[in-house]
Amino acid sequence: MSHHSTTPAATSAGKKPRWTREQKLAAQKGKNAASTKNTTRRPEREPRSRRDDYDSSRSDSRPQRGDDRRSENRSYGERRDNRSYGERRDNRSYGDRPQRSDERRYDNRRDDNRSYGERRDNRSYGDRPKRSDERRYDNRRDDNRSYGERRDNRSYGERRDNRSYGERRDDNRRYDDRRDDNRSSYGERPQRRTFARPQQTTTTRATAARIQEPIDMSDNGFAALGLPEVLVERLARDGITQPFPIQQAAIPDALAGRDVLGRGRTGSGKTLAFGLPTLTRLMGSKARPHQPRAIVLVPTRELAMQVSDALQPLVHVAGLHHKLVAGGMPYEPQLSALARGVDLLIATPGRLSDLIARGAADLSAVQIAILDEADHMAEMGFLEAITEILDLVPEGGQRLLFSATLDRGIDTVVDRYLTDPVTHSTDDGTASVTTMEHHALLIEPRDKKVVTAEVANRSGRTVVFVRTKLGADRVATELREQGIVAAALHGGLNQGQRNKVLSAFKDGRIPVLVATDVAARGIHVDDVSLVLQIDPPADHKDYLHRAGRTARAGEAGTVVTLALPHQRKGVQRLLDEAGVGIQLTKARPGDDIIAAAGGSRPSGDFVSQSTLEDLLTPPGQRDRGHRGGPRGYRGGPRRPGQGRGDYRGDRRGGRSERGYSRAGRD
DNA sequence: AAAAAAT
Known part of the structure; x- marks a missing residue:
């Protein structure tokens, strides 16, 4: 069985390393994967494929394919160069702060002060020795470099050299040392390992500039897990x-190459759990x-951005390249990054399938x-899209499945x-x-709007969950009408x-x-002190x-x-199944229990649309016209046949009777 | 049943 557990060798050139159905079944025989107990190990199994295995399995890839893509890509890039200048910067800034809706396509990133500023700094400092206080910017260098690379595919090879030169510049010796360490960590290495302090043995001038203070590597739990020093540091x-x-x-x-099912509570650091190894x-x-x-598949664009951002600095010090691939974002940066070569792809299913169909992404080396x-x-x-994608990934590779709620x-x-x-x-x-x-508050439908406002009217960040998109728009508006900035x-x-x-x-x-x-799921925002599920x-x-x-x-x-x-009944069952251990309590507006949850009666001072738009616009982007004008945020999609600003009209005045969303229906 | 995920 252990033979089957290794990466299927690419036995003959030009053939994809695929297991036969029989091999797969044989390998699966006698297993009951999901029933493995907590932290169950299977000692009889040999440590699986190492980097070398992967290298050999990749020897069969078709070089002409890349050439084809390159030419395609070049024309694509040329065509778009002019106006997609802003876009091409980098998807990362999506996570940061976009702005006016009418400009979002091309100017989004540019108006993002932080990432824009950082990137500019980056570029301009690119050839200079770095100061220690620029550490953060260094992390972006991958993206900056790729910005340059993107423009010219012909010198692809040259840039590869440049890139590795750049990496080495970070710390040549450490990088090489690290590779040895990694190799030994795959299997035969004992659990515990002490890394030398970087400033003692491995610091070059470049690193000396980057390390602000000596990093104490002793008593570092990550080092003890066998992770490379660059990442640990x-x-x-x-x-x-x-x-x-x-x-x-x-x-x-x-790290040993095993397939892992990982379950840890929300906010427990699952991204690093799969990202580091x-x-x-x-x-x-x-x-x-x-x-x-490698690919990471996530269910939402926001989560994709978050994962990408979280891993970004680590990707950089590892000397690797990653890319976020998701819908709603310009194609060109994703196409060109893929053409350049991406080690770690973080993707939502739809766009990835799209890129595969376009020939921009090929999963045969995953x-x-x-x-x-x-x-x-x-x-x-999701299942259909996921299987479609996973079917394109060579069998025998590693799979990591994570969630706070992994079940059957x-x-x-x-x-x-x-x-x-x-x-x-x-x-x-x-x-x-x-x-x-x-x-858990049991309330009357007519009280729902007021109770919602009272609970949400508090200091601290609050996330209000609703069932539908329309409900989200409506409730946000109703909260603003009651004086709550939502x-x-x-x-x-x-x-x-x-x-x-x-x-x-x-x-x-x-x-x-x-x-x-x-x-x-997954989205992390600091200091959310209340989740309100209406x-x-x-x-x-x-x-x-x-x-x-909350409670992260x-x-x-x-x-x-x-x-x-x-x-x-349904809610009580949910509470029981979730292990919350509480009962529903009847509540009316103004009740003590609402105050106990931190809420209070809202001011009632209408939060105007222009105030909202102001708040939604990042500082530094304000007062440039348009404010309160016809453009900008309008609260999302409108119902067919319904005009903006009149969306109370079809409620027959019965809205408060019925409460939000499905309220009042059976 | 809705939401999410490609355009």
């Missing part, structure tokens, strides 16, 4: 020195054009495939794509609820608006976010994920769930 610079439980548990097996295993090799070596929020990705609606729902995916997985469940799926304060976030907004709203919320300009489940979640897992937007990384948080009489 980079984490330590951000004060991350001790792994969270899920990281502690999953990283060693992931993935980058480690990718280090030392380069991606060929159009052939990413060694590691990762599903974030795996149980969600295995649900109807992923069995089909596990059975089909995973080999001898090890399960690391550091927390029961419901563990996170214990760190939160929960309230904005809606849902998939019906264009990407520019989505970014704008989310960054305004992250910056604290908008204290209340009214969101659909687009924001239910429409019940679809199931207990959604309860956990929504609730998990050990912080406190409050979760308030509203239920109408007809929802009483």
